[in-house]
Amino acid sequence: MQCDICGRESKLVDAIIEGSMVSVCNICAKYGQVITLEKPKIKEEKFVKVKSKSIQKNPEVIEVIVQDYADKIKNAREKLNxxxxxxxxxxxxxxxxxxxxxxxxxKPSIETAKKIEQFLKIKLIEEYKEEKKLSNINFRDEKLTIGDLLKVKNE
Ligand SMILES: [Zn+2]
Structure with missing residues (x-):
């Protein structure tokens, strides 16, 4: 490669000398403005897609033994002598x-609790209704702008 200015065989750099872009040797480059071309940083374009998951549950009735089952049973039983x-x-x-x-x-099983409930006429089981749960995770597209992808430093 030959320097555009002096014709010397050398490792050349791009520079702007007197308004025109030239390939010059290091010595001639001093007369102009060396263009530093930063390699474009091309980041991998990321498409983060989280598929929306719809979890649908049918209302479920959950039977739970009350916390104070022990006292309730004992009291009811003693009342009945x-x-x-x-x-x-x-x-x-x-x-x-x-x-x-x-x-x-x-803790009595639901089955046992039901028998005790009926016999002692008390309430030992609480019912919880699980409402339909709909958890939506929306699509999230993360796109990098062209500016992020290509950063060319112009001088
Ligand atoms: Zn030169």
Whole structure:
């Protein structure tokens, strides 16, 4: 490669000398303005697409044993002047089961709770209705602008 100004064989740089762009050697480059061409930074275009997920649930009824089941059962049973064993026999459960339930050590199953509810005429089960849940994650497009992609430093 030959310098446009002096004709010397050299490693050339692009420069603007007297208004025109030339390829010159390092020495001649001093007379002009060297153009620094920054390599365009081309970032990978990112398309972040999060598919919207629609989670639809049918209303579900969840049955939960009340927190104070132990006291409720004990109080109701005592009001009826029933012994634990009698209550146990009446609902086809073991006496130890009733003991554990009344002491709060054993949470009755829904099935057992329903039997106790009916027998003692108390409420042991709370129903929770799970409403339809719709969680939408919208599309998110992240597009980089051309300016972000191509940054050319012009001098
Ligand atoms: Zn030169």
């Amino acid at each position: 029933l012994k634990q064993k009698e209550l146990a026999n009446s609902i086809a459960e073991r006496e130890s089961t009733i003991q554990n339930i009344e002491s709060g050590h054993l």
